[in-house]
Every structure is written in structure tokens, then in C-alpha cells.
Amino acid sequence: MHSTDKSEVGTLPQRDSGLWGWLNRRTGLDDLLRSALDEPIPGGARFAYIFGSGLLFIFLSQIITGIFLALYYVPSADHAHTTVAYITKAVTAGSFLRSLHAYGASAMVVVLFLHLSQTYIYGAYKGRRELLWLSGCVLFGLVLAMAFTGYLLPWDQRAYFATAVGTNAVSELPWIGESIKRLMRGGTEMGTLTISRFFVAHVFLIPAFIFALVASHIFLFRKAGAAGPVNEDPYHPKQKSELFYPRQVLMDLSLTALLITGLGLLCFFVPMQLGPPANPADAQYVPRPEWYYLPIFQWLKYWHGSAAIVGVLVIPTLLVLAILALPFLDKSVERRPWKRPAAMGAYVFVLFSLVGLGLRSQYLDRHDSGVAQQLAKQRAEEDEYARKPFEPELSSASLVAANVALADPLAAKGKTIFEGQSCNACHGDNGLGTAAAPPLVGIKAKFSPDQVAELFKHPTAKMNAGGMPPIDLPPDDLKALIAYVESLK
Numbered sequence: 001m002h003s004t005d006k007s008e009v010g011t012l013p014q015r016d017s018g019l020w021g022w023l024n025r026r027t028g029l030d031d032l033l034r035s036a037l038d039e040p041i042p043g044g045a046r047f048a049y050i051f052g053s054g055l056l057f058i059f060l061s062q063i064i065t066g067i068f069l070a071l072y073y074v075p076s077a078d079h080a081h082t083t084v085a086y087i088t089k090a091v092t093a094g095s096f097l098r099s100l101h102a103y104g105a106s107a108m109v110v111v112l113f114l115h116l117s118q119t120y121i122y123g124a125y126k127g128r129r130e131l132l133w134l135s136g137c138v139l140f141g142l143v144l145a146m147a148f149t150g151y152l153l154p155w156d157q158r159a160y161f162a163t164a165v166g167t168n169a170v171s172e173l174p175w176i177g178e179s180i181k182r183l184m185r186g187g188t189e190m191g192t193l194t195i196s197r198f199f200v201a202h203v204f205l206i207p208a209f210i211f212a213l214v215a216s217h218i219f220l221f222r223k224a225g226a227a228g229p230v231n232e233d234p235y236h237p238k239q240k241s242e243l244f245y246p247r248q249v250l251m252d253l254s255l256t257a258l259l260i261t262g263l264g265l266l267c268f269f270v271p272m273q274l275g276p277p278a279n280p281a282d283a284q285y286v287p288r289p290e291w292y293y294l295p296i297f298q299w300l301k302y303w304h305g306s307a308a309i310v311g312v313l314v315i316p317t318l319l320v321l322a323i324l325a326l327p328f329l330d331k332s333v334e335r336r337p338w339k340r341p342a343a344m345g346a347y348v349f350v351l352f353s354l355v356g357l358g359l360r361s362q363y364l365d366r367h368d369s370g371v372a373q374q375l376a377k378q379r380a381e382e383d384e385y386a387r388k389p390f391e392p393e394l395s396s397a398s399l400v401a402a403n404v405a406l407a408d409p410l411a412a413k414g415k416t417i418f419e420g421q422s423c424n425a426c427h428g429d430n431g432l433g434t435a436a437a438p439p440l441v442g443i444k445a446k447f448s449p450d451q452v453a454e455l456f457k458h459p460t461a462k463m464n465a466g467g468m469p470p471i472d473l474p475p476d477d478l479k480a481l482i483a484y485v486e487s488l489k
Ligand code: HEC
Pocket: 281, 418, 421, 422, 423, 424, 425, 426, 427, 436, 437, 438, 440, 443, 446, 452, 455, 460, 462, 463, 465, 466, 467, 468, 469, 471, 481, 485
């Protein structure tokens, strides 16, 4: 910490009496607060410096909204989607809460990028700030990892297929790619183990690292001191400094107020959608990642076959290494952007590449009529699902009822056929339904036995699309199967 001269000290009145005084004598809280707020800023408070505390605010908001979501969420392939549907459709302000968390992630990426840009353009990484820069880079990676792991958790179509693509992209890495993919998925396919792993990473592991790194980032920042404006010496600031409190605090709070208002309005008027539950059998689904992953998504499209190693491993690794090594490579004390054409050129190049790749991806989607149609269809399905009221999961009571019905020996035989033909793979045990196919319980009210037989002979387009295999059974078995299906209550 910097030594402060007399004129800078004492913006807060010291309170020695009462509860606060007692607390301070026991804990030193007042002194702690004082030293936190009396950080000198060379050259004075500026709006350019507000992004760091903006990030801290969003992080706090993500923790709080995340805790509320976790009160309802169940991390399993059977229940994840239902519990998120319950949050959005049944819980008071649940949709607003979930939107805050989901849009908060986007806001985090935006403010993080602004914070990084400000640090880079102001040359604020210079002057013994290598560790500060490195901890910031790791935090950037961790935030992207949070966004990636959180995206899967609702287990709707969008989440499922985006993560399928994401984990497949990882498997493109040479040598270790397949193993990492299996590690992430908890197997070769995506299911409850995948959700479990993503959940643990999203809720326990990554946040623990983020806490540790945020603490070290702030510690290192205070140790190095604020870098100040671009014409300030990064090692030995000479300009007259102003304390963090009150003007910089107020400026920082203005960003917080803007974020609260912006996110609040967005979440209220355009709540985050939840699509229909994941259906791994849906071969038509066109996956698209969240907007901030679009540039990477588009980038990966260009690298196939033997060139993949360049695009997937070599270039990204070099880029990441260059970013990490920046304060070690760029040792000059010059901070003014107009005197650092190479650094600014690199920044503009990276920025334009990211925006260009993102726009290119959007452009291709709009101009490929097949893709555009399918994406429109997916959006329509999401809207349709969003309008439906909440449907609770079938309880174990209906499961018992389904088994009681098997007093009928024909239906009992049908049950073994149902399982032998792997109907339960899609329609669930006891016909209770899965993400891949609807429940069959209560089908009796919909179709008579003859109609079911007819349906088996001439499956609907939806059955075909869902990958339901044609039923080719001897007449007796078919009769038993139909009796069983009809007995499902
Ligand atoms: C690969 C997954 C899959 C398998 C295996 C499968 N189904 Fe289906 N089934 C579906 C899909 C998808 C639908 C259509 C759902 C819709 O209309 O939305 C369907 C529809 C049905 C329907 C009509 C339901 C309704 O409410 O319209 C019946 C009856 C049915 N299946 C019975 C069976 C039986 C019996 C078996 C075993 C021989 C079986 N299914 C195996 C996926 C499957």
C-alpha cells in the first residue's frame, strides 16, 4: 500500500463510541474499511476505472441468484429440466430470477471485456503488475468456464446440443481430446453424469477458484496501487492522487446502478426462454452456442482434418500464451496508446476478428435457407413450450398404479415385450416417459387398442422423427404389447 500524505487521510470521521466503536476495538473493522476506502488513485477518480468493481457486483449478484436457483434445481437428466421449468413457470418471480442469472452471465462477459480493454489500452498492466495481469487472465478463463458449465444445466434442447458441440470440439484436440471429452461427459454419451459433473464444476469447483483469484487479484491490485492515467509513470506515480472514497466509489456505483436497471428491464420484458426438454434422438436440431461463444464456434468450422491441429491447438495456444506473457514481453514504461501502435494494432485486430467471426456466423445462418428455417422452427418450439403451463412429473403413485394393473396376464406378458423391445429406452420404465419420447400412461383415453395397432402399422411423422423403430411382432406378442400399453395408468 502507498504511504499517504496528511492531506489524503481522514475522509471518514472516526467513531470510537457505541456499538461500532466497540466492534472496531475488537476487530479493527473501522480501520479495515478506512484502508479499503482510502486507496489513493494517481491523477484522480475517473469513469474509465469503474469496470473492476462492476464485475465484483455482477459476481455477487450471480452468487445470490445462483443460490436461489439451487434451492429448486435437481442435477439429473430426469429432473433437471422439470425443476428449471418449475422455477420459470411456477415459482413467484422465478422466471425473473433465472433471467437475472442467465443474462448476468452475458453482462459479466461484456464488463469483463471492457475491464480487460481498459487495462490493455491504458497500459495498466505495466510496472510490476505481471501477477495482477495473470490473475485477471485466469479469472477471464474461469468466467468463460462458468458460462460453459452453466449453459447445460437447464437441459433443454438448446443446452443439450450446444454442450454436445462444445464437448465434441474439445475432442478435436490431439492425443488428450477424447479423454477430456469423456471426463467432461462422465462417459461417451451425455446424461445424468454429465449434468452432475457440470453442476459440481459450476457450483463448487470453479466458484472456489474464482473466490481465491478475486481475493488475490484485489490484493495484488492494492499492493501495486492504481496505475492512474495513461501519462502516469507505472512504477512511481507522480501525479496528485485522490482517494477512492467518495468520488470513485460514486462513479463505480453509477455502473452498478446502470447494470441493475439494464438487467432488471431486460429480465422483466424479455425473460430468458426455456425450450422443450433435451431430446438426444432429435437428429434435425441445429445447435448454436451463446453469443459470446459464436466467434470460437465459427472459427472451429474452418479447421478440419489434418489442419485441425493448427486451428484447434496451435493458434489458440499461441494467442493465449501471448496474452498471458504480455507484461513480461512489453517492458517499456510508455503507456500512452498513441505511442504504442503495435499493441493497439494487435488489439484492433483481435477485436475485429472476434466481431467478424461472430457476424459471419450470423450471416451464414440467415443465408442458408435450410438452417434459417430450422432455427426459426426451434425458436417457435421454444415459444410454444414457454406458453404451456407447468406440468409436474408423474409421481410414484402412478407408477404403483401401473404395476397393479398387471394382474392381467396378457398385459404382464406385454410388459416383458415392452422391455424386450427396448420401448422403455425412450418411453421410460412403466411408460412414464423420458426426454426422448412422451409418457404412454393414460394412452387408453387417447387410442383404442385397434387405434394403437393402427399406429404401430403406420407410425406418425413424429414417431419416425423421434427414431421410434417399426414394430414387427408376431400377432400374439403384438396383442400382449397393446394390452400392456393400454393398461398403463
Ligand atoms: C427411439 C425412441 C423410441 C422407441 C425405442 C419407441 N418409441 Fe414410441 N414413440 C417415440 C416417439 C418420438 C413418439 C412420438 C411422440 C409424439 O407424437 O410426440 C412415439 C410415440 C409412440 C406412441 C404414440 C403415443 C402418443 O401419445 O401419440 C406409442 C403408442 C408408442 N410410441 C409405443 C411404443 C412402443 C410399444 C415401443 C416399443 C416397441 C416404442 N414406442 C418404442 C419414440 C420411441
